[in-house]
Ligand code: HEM
């Protein structure tokens with residue numbers, strides 16, 4: 001088993017190696033990120049000025065929908081799974097993922113699923129145009145025929161996620177090196193373990209809700225049809241029962257990444273390791289009982305409004321614990337500001353802003369004003385872009401030298417960071433203002449009144465896009481050459497992954513290491 | 517945790533990529549068919565899937581026979597199957613949740629309970645919540661009489677002449693018995709009683725098939741009295757819950773049948789080496805538990 005990778009491109013088709021599969025996930029995710037980015041730029045180009053100029057309103061709707069779907073399911077989730085594939089076996093001292101062939105299957109479903117989903121754009125009647133939340137009856141009675149393909153795409157990528165998480169759980173629970181007790185595991189492993197449970201619990205519910213849609217559309221059932229005794233609001237309940245845990249699926253692994261990076265560059269152990277673990281677990285638990293905060297305006301009984309309002313606010317407590325721990329880790333540390341650290345610090349600050357706007361949205365009476373405005377768009381982009389995307393980028397810079405054996409170009413990395421940082425804030429900060437003033441989301445035109453802020457947002461978006469091209473360039477040139485990285489790469493980083501050579505050999509830990 | 521040396525990491529394999537292809541063709545074909553196309557792509561996908569799964573399982577079985585599977589690897593399989601079943605539980609939870617929501621919230625609100633009386637008066641005047649739902653809001657608003665009327669025409673117990681002629685009870689008895697027999701099979705295997713194993717497992721498979729026959733009987737009856745999938749939300753929840761359960765029983769029966777054939781024809785399974793059988797039997801217990809849920813929430817409280 002000590003051999004290296006197979007020759008030729010079939011290596012990638014037939015591989016059972018967690019590093020190969022991890023790389024494929026990451027490249028796939030980056031491709032989807034660029035595609036979703038192009039869709040976003042179409043939206044921002046249209047919104048550059050009030051009035052309709054570039055695209056038809058119908059196509060605009062397809063763009064918002066596809067942007068959301070591609071980013072959530074195509075960019076963020078696969079990127080985290082890619083990092084999990086690369087890092088978890090190395091972090092726990094395992095020879096590979098627990099079920100390597102299934103691992104390959106989980107990955108290769110995705111290109112097929114997304115090909116099918118993106119292909120709907122070219123089908124008769126156009127692609128999905130009902131928003132990434134695909135509320136019925138927009139997605140049933142009034143949907144284009146291509147919705148059937150969308151439904152099946154969701155089914156198979158759900159299958160991929162479930163298999164991926166089963167694999168991760170089995171790896172973490174069954175493959176740890178002797179001595180690697182649960183409470184010694186790096187936080188990235190912990191957060192992924194909990195994320196995997198979230199995935200197994202909610203992806204089937206997503207499958208359930210799209211199945212109900214399929215039946216309503218093609219077999220005359222009335223789940224979401226009041227005429228037959230069903231209820232469109234039922235759709236929203238089932239969807240958000242999946243949807244809210246889903247947003248935590250996109251953030252918990254990010255918590256793990258920054259919890260690895262901040263101690264390294266603050267040169268201090270992570271403050272409050274066990275409280276981090278418990279906070280993650282509490283967030284995961286709470287994420288199951290807050291879903292209807294997305295539905296405050298749908299007409300729920302007052303008891304429901306109150307319950308979901310208070311439960312949502314509770315989430316701020318464990319989240320606050322985490323932010324406190326990261327800040328305290330940095331406090332009086334011997335800090336240096338390499339690219340991964342810059343992204344991580346930006347993560348802490350900007351994610352906190354997103355958390356605060358989340359708290360504002362959680363106030364049910366106030367949400368009647370905010371709901372479906374650009375304020376919500378600002379909120380979730382502050383948690384997702386600096387949250388998920390920045391942490392993934394930070395992770396890529398942090399581990400890239402381990403993966404390919406070369407150091408990336410620090411100047412270029414920092415330049416990219418500042419471009420992304422400025423671009424992001426230019427794009428999304430003004431959205432708070434226009435949102436509070438009443439600009440609706442998912443509409444291709446707007447009042448003159450909002451013109452200036454929108455123009456700023458659109459410029460910021462293109463700057464942010466340019467930063468990603470720079471990331472691509474930096475990663476490719478690092479893979480192709482550059483200063484050799486040492487095995488440790490950074491100064492005294494913690495974790496088993498730094499004990500193996502750089503680049504990490506094709507097979508690591510074929511016999512388990514001893515963990516003190 | 518790994519104390520016992522090397523974990524078996526399989527070499528490159530063609531199986532998963534073809535599995536992805538098969539899955540894609542199957543769902544793409546299904547969507548094409550539903551949008552008015554033909555069956556060809558779907559059938560092609562189904563064939564690819566069948567071939568891949570066949571060879572995938574044979575590979576795993578022969579690896580096991582070749583002694584490649586350490587105890588640690590077997591534990592991975594156990595975790596895998598366990599959490600797969602949990603994901604299935606959550607799938608059913610979505611449908612049970614829908615049933616709960618419709619009965620306890622949607623229907624009362626449609627009938628004007630609480631502060632929803634104007635909606636009822638304007639949109640669905642005359643609609644009253646009832647379960648089983650015979651007159652849908654649409655029918656009420658149009659003044660149509662129920663197509664499905666009176667006792668004997670829905671699936672709840674109150675309509676049967678006597679409890680012994682109530683089909684769902686028999687279904688419950690059959691399925692619960694099969695859970696016991698599959699357990700007997702397991703015990704027999706643990707006691708190295710291969711003959712007992714084969715007999716009890718055979719009986720389990722037969723009971724599974726019997727259940728499916730009874731279920732088909734019930735569906736035919738339902739359709740004959742106009743209780744159909746598209747007859748409103750009662751038919752919707754009834755057929756979707758029992759239908760998905762039936763699909764799982766079919767799969768479970770098939771799995772147990774394969775295990776039985778493996779044992780009878782190939783002499784597979786020893787008392788300490790029987791994961792395939794055990795996985796199938798856990799799955800069987802799971803469909804059984806789901807049935808108990810159905811029996812309570814769909815039939816007794818129906
Ligand atoms: C302190 C923590 C958080 C609170 C209190 C919170 C609260 C909320 C509320 C109340 C809404 C609904 C607003 C509306 O539609 O009117 C919302 C929307 C949203 N949140 Fe959060 N949130 C938090 C953290 C997060 C995180 C960590 C993420 C993802 C990483 C996230 C992603 C989203 C998304 C994607 C939406 C919009 C969904 C849509 O309608 O398309 N949130 N949040």
Ligand SMILES: [Cu+2]
Nearest residue numbers: 244247293294
């Ligand atoms: Cu939420």
